[in-house]
Amino acid sequence: MAQPSSSTNRNGCSFALHRACLELQGAATNIIKVIEQEKNGSEAAGKEQSEYQESIINALTVENFQLKEENGAAKNKLISNLPEYFGDEYGIEIKLLGEIDISPFISIFTRRQTAKLSNDSTIMKATEMCTRWQEKIKNPAWSPFKKVTSGGIQKEIVNDDDAELKKLRKEMGISVFKAVKKALEEINEHNSSGRYPVAKLWKVEENREARLEEMMQCMLEKTTPKRRKGDNTDGQNAGCTK
Structure with a gap:
């Protein structure tokens, strides 16, 4: 069977993305309607009012969850189908x-390198150790987290006093410890159930996940022919470039 062409994949992805955006707009419209209903029903009293407010909160929660799911699906489609649209030149x-940075491992093994070890052997040892810790993070039986309350809000953070992490810090130093801790924080925030690294489109300068509209702006800049000097310009693209 013939494989679909690159242009076909892109057209299909663009159609799916457009459809996802329409669904997002529809979900947002529904949320606004629900809020208006809440305002109109504000004169209800007693138990009925309480039950009504609870139903509104539940409806908003469901709508918000669906909105995030659809938004995430659109982003994942961009990552898997059109990775060439993003890069350093676009700031995304x-x-x-959740992937451990291997650089601190290489640095510490290089400093401890002996005459008997070649550079290749040093990198191999660093890679092996980094891989072991990545596998450890994937293990759901290991949970180096603790719950803390700040401003009345409870959240889960990495427990620096975890026995495994304390041992790592003592044996390998602070830089390796921080690399593993950062990976744990990212896993806990973005994929706590799967415990494996996940690909995200990242706004580099602001160190955050890129919004869907910023991704689409990048695609527009990539596909729109650049104007020649002397051409009139209606405005500047603000969502993508550095």
Whole structure:
């Protein structure tokens, strides 16, 4: 069977993305309607009012969850189908959140390198150790987290006093410890159930996940022919370039 062409994949992705955006707009419209209903029903009294407000909150929660799911699906489609549209020149790159940075491992093994070890052997040892810790993070039986309350809000953070992490810090130093801790924080925030690294489109300068509209702006800049000097311009693209 013939494989679909690159242009076909892109057209299909663009159609799916457009459809996802329409669904997002529809979900937002529904949320506004629900809020208006809440305002109109504000004169209800007693138990009925309480039950009504609870139903509104539940409806908004469901709508918000669906909105996030659809938004995430559209972003994932962009990452898997059109990765070439993003890069340093646009200020948005694909980043694996939850993946341990191997650089501190290489640095510490290089400093401890002996005459008997070649550079290749040093890198191999660093890679092996980094891989072991990545596998450890994937293990749901290991949960180096603790719950804290700040401003009345409870959240889960990495427990620096976890026995495994304390041992790592003592044996390998603060830089390796921080690399593993950062990966744990990212995993806990973005994929706590799966415990494996996930690809996200990342706004580099602002160190955050890119919004869907920023991704689409990048695609527009990539596909729109650049104007020649002397051409009139109606405005500047603000969502993508550095």
